[in-house]
Amino acid sequence: MITEIKVEIKKLPHGELPCYATIGSVGMDLYAAVDAPVILRPLERFLSPTGIIISIPNGFEGQVRPRSGLAAKYGIAVLNSPGTIDSDYRGEVKVCLINLSDQSYEIKEGDRIAQILITPVPKIIWHSVEEFTIDETERHTGGFGSSDSPYVDVAAFEKSTLLEKERILTQKIVRNRTSLHYAAIQGYTEVAKPLFITEYVSFHRTI
Numbered sequence: 193m194i195t196e197i198k199v200e201i202k203k204l205p206h207g208e209l210p211c212y213a214t215i216g217s218v219g220m221d222l223y224a225a226v227d228a229p230v231i232l233r234p235l236e237r238f239l240s241p242t243g244i245i246i247s248i249p250n251g252f253e254g255q256v257r258p259r260s261g262l263a264a265k266y267g268i269a270v271l272n273s274p275g276t277i278d279s280d281y282r283g284e285v286k287v288c289l290i291n292l293s294d295q296s297y298e299i300k301e302g303d304r305i306a307q308i309l310i311t312p313v314p315k316i317i318w319h320s321v322e323e324f325t326i327d328e329t330e331r332h333t334g335g336f337g338s339s340d341s342p343y344v345d346v347a348a349f350e351k352s353t354l355l356e357k358e359r360i361l362t363q364k365i366v367r368n369r370t371s372l373h374y375a376a377i378q379g380y381t382e383v384a385k386p387l388f389i390t391e392y393v394s395f396h397r398t399i
């Protein structure tokens with residue numbers, strides 16, 4: 193089912209209405225509303241006008257995203273991707289382009305330089321707590337590439353609670369037998385055993 197939402201738009205003299213390139217496109221192309229061609233040298237950036245002003249309904253945002261063709265073929269990216277268009281913004285929509293290639297790139301009037309999506313955004317009301325309702329998660333505090341390593345962080349493992357040890361072992365056994373090995377060596381076999389039966393079997397089935 194397709195939901196249609198009316199969004200008010202003003203087309204400036206130099207602008208063109210963004211439109212969907214195909215029936216199934218989710219982003220609408222934004223056009224460069226430049227008076228004269230602009231040469232973007234390598235690593236140069238340019239805030240391109242688009243010639244449109246939009247009034248996004250409250251509860252929605254505009255996202256300015258790059259076009260993959262421009263990126264893949266010419267190294268042209270949207271620097272602040274995705275650009276955020278606030279619902280209370282009444283200025284001209286602009287696109288901050290950057291040339292990440294080693295060749296100059298020419299932007300001409302009417303070029304399709306980016307795409308815009310209007311998407312719903314819930315209003316968040318912070319609810320301060322001392323403890324989270326759901327505190328134990330598979331990721332826990334891991335981030336920034338933590339899931340890359342198949343090995344148990346020994347120091348962190350030693351310091352963790354039994355519940356955390358179970359969590360670490362569950363994750364690591366599925367990825368790599370080293371942690372199970374470690375658990376057995378360190379005498380954590382009671383923890384590892386029930387996990388061994390379920391996780392180790394499924395590990396072997398998936399490889």
Ligand SMILES: O=c1ccn([C@H]2C[C@H](O)[C@@H](COP(=O)(O)OP(=O)(O)OP(=O)(O)O)O2)c(=O)[nH]1
Binds near residue numbers: 272288
């Ligand atoms: O790619 C973009 C990003 C932003 N804007 C406009 C609409 C947006 O509502 C306004 C502010 O953008 P943002 O909040 O990202 O910028 P800021 O640096 O935080 O500025 P401000 O202090 O004005 O919010 O600039 C654009 O036209 N194109």
